[in-house]
Amino acid sequence: MLRMGRASATAGVLRFVRAFALCVATACLLLAAGMPSPVAAQDPSKLSLQYYSKTCPNVEHVVRTEMECAVRADTRNAALMLRLHFHDCFVQGCDGSVLLDDTATMIGEKQAEQNVNSLKGFDLVDKIKEKLEAECPGTVSCADLLAIAARDAVVLVGGPYWDVPVGRLDSKKASLDLANSDIPTAQQGLLTLIAKFWEKGLDATDMVALVGSHTIGFARCENFRDRIYGDFEMTSKYNPSSEAYLSKLKEVCPRDGGDDNISAMDSHTSDVFDNAYFETLIKGEGLLNSDQAMWSSIAGYSTSDTVNKYWADPEAFFKQFSDSMVKMGNITNPAGGEVRKTCRFVNT
Ligand code: HEM
Incomplete structure (x- = not known):
């Protein structure tokens, strides 16, 4: 029979509790992708639509x-x-x-x-x-x-x-x-990206919708060079016309230099907030590695269905994007603060 003193029994229990906690934490991270909705890290209840209605109605x-x-x-x-x-x-x-x-x-x-x-x-x-x-x-x-x-x-x-x-x-x-x-960075893979959004109280659906922001704006060559020359090389696997797109990108972004040269993330309509960005992903033409990662799967979890849905149904994208922007905007700093007089410096 195994006999233990009270001290070693307590130490054993503590070890067990610690190991269990670590296990739960790890499982949480790994399962983040598959869980229905994360717990918001901060309480957004102090935000309201009327906050400035008396103090700054305009x-x-x-x-x-x-x-x-x-x-x-x-x-x-x-x-x-x-x-x-x-x-x-x-x-x-x-x-x-x-x-x-x-x-x-x-x-x-x-x-x-x-x-x-x-x-x-x-x-x-x-x-x-x-x-x-x-x-x-x-x-x-x-x-x-x-x-x-x-x-x-x-x-x-x-x-x-x-x-x-x-x-x-x-x-x-x-x-x-x-x-x-x-x-998040352009070089990170799907699981890391999901985990980074999860830590902020945003799930994988929020992430795909929010990354839909790349329907407007530009990225610098430095951030997509890997994608056109490196391990993640863009190929014509999904769409033969990608070869022409790839050559165009190589002109903008040479192997050496040109770090600040820019290319639109939505090669079709980079000035318009629409759902065309999702089509570029389905064609395999996501500009950043992280963009293309949205149309992929790993460890049995996939965000491709969400991408397909937003390409097929622009209203569903707009609705989720709006909801997710409110959710992201609700991440408050629990430390509180002040109303700065100028945005570049704290008040003196
Ligand atoms: C997976 C998460 C994301 C990654 C890895 C990522 C990465 C990047 C990178 C590398 C650029 C180009 C920066 C440069 O080359 O100078 C960029 C641009 C941009 N990102 Fe994201 N982003 C992510 C999510 C988001 C989200 C959630 C939003 C907004 C809610 C957003 C809005 C934008 C916009 C509008 C631009 C264009 C900016 C410009 O034209 O200067 N991104 N992003």
């Missing part, structure tokens, strides 16, 4: 007017604002942290691998913020500005409208480390 009008002007001047501005909101929400929650400039004591998120030389639109944010400060000083957060501007951006290039709950606060600090670890 907030939506002010942002919309500036966005109209900017998108009329250059439709790329729509893509810039949409991506800024995404990169804001994935780091500490939607708290304007991405907008903070470096200071003598802090290196901000603008220096993160996925942001440096790539994330743009900060001048436009400054311009909108100036107008908001003139309309209602010290009232509207930069995080809310981004959430509203991202929605307007989508609408202005033909996408769906959704109501944007507001009341976010701006963080007092940025996190370069979290920006480097939490923002």
Whole structure:
């Protein structure tokens, strides 16, 4: 018979509990792809549609007017604002942290691998913020500005409208480390990407719909060189016309150099928010490895059906995209914050 003292029995129980917890955590990660819906990491209940109804009733009008002007001047501005909101929400929650400039004591998120030389639109944010400060000083957060501007951006290039709950606060600090670890990259595979969205309370359906944002905007050669020359080489497996597309991409993006040359992620209609991006994936013409990963399967889990659905049914895409944008916008920073006077610096 096995005999144990009380101390070693307790240690045994603790070991068991620890092992069990680790097992559950690992299983959660691995099963993330197959589970019905993740638990939201933060409580979004403080956001509301009426938040500024007394303090800044014109907030939506002010942002919309500036966005109209900017998108009329250059439709790329729509893509810039949409991506800024995404990169804001994935780091500490939607708290304007991405907008903070470096200071003598802090290196901000603008220096993160996925942001440096790539994330743009900060001048436009400054311009909108100036107008908001003139309309209602010290009232509207930069995080809310981004959430509203991202929605307007989508609408202005033909996408769906959704109501944007507001009341976010701006963080007092940025996190370069979290920006480097939490923002997905073009080189990551389907399971990693699912896990990264899962950590933010977004499931695989949210992910596919949100990545549908790549129906507008451009990527730099640096981010798709692997796709045209490397291990993930684009082939004519799915569609013979891909060969012509591939040669065009090789002209834009040589093996060496040309890192900042750009190509549209939706080669058909990069100025319009529509569902054509999903067709490019079905043809095997996703520009980024991560784009093409959306039309793939791994470990018995596949997101291809969702891609097929959004190509067949644009309304279903628009509906899910709107819902998922609200969900992403609800990721708040539990640390709270302030309403910054200028989006680039915390208040003094
Ligand atoms: C799997 C997740 C995602 C990955 C790996 C990813 C990666 C990228 C990369 C590498 C670029 C090109 C950047 C450059 O070359 O300068 C890009 C552009 C863009 N991304 Fe994503 N992205 C993802 C999801 C999202 C989401 C969820 C949104 C919005 C909700 C979004 C919006 C955009 C937009 C609008 C652009 C174009 C920006 C421009 O024209 O400058 N992306 N993304």
